[in-house]
Amino acid sequence: MNNNDVFKKLRVALQLRDDQIVDILQLVDFRISKAELGAFFRNADHPNYMECGDQVLRNFLNGLVIHLRGTKENPTNAMDVIEKNKAAVKQNAGKAGQENKAPALKEKPKRPPLKGPKQHNNNKTKKEPIVEKVKFNNGKNKKS
8 A cells, every 4th residue: 555545545534625635735834736636646557647755645644633633722623623524525515416406407498400401482572683694704715
């Protein structure tokens, strides 16, 4: 089991999103982007897979301790923090479910099916052409 597996299991067990992990790493002054973080969670055979180093995992664990326990000046209960995360995940899941259902309820305006080329009504009175028929002789005369 490598560092990536440990990182993935902690992420799933604590129900952490990428932005929360970035915030946890910033608690210990370790800056990482969401794209770099996503590379740790990819499959090992993916072209953008990146091996999670010891430094990243160490900083994440130290930040996680601060995130869950708080600091000496401002201690917090770890279970309260975990319950807040679970509540946030449930709210986001509920919103995502509603957003997915909303477009299904909207119906697109129905268009008449296409039936080949358009046919013009011949019942209308034919308009007289404004210009008389003119024969253009462009270029040389062709003799057949």
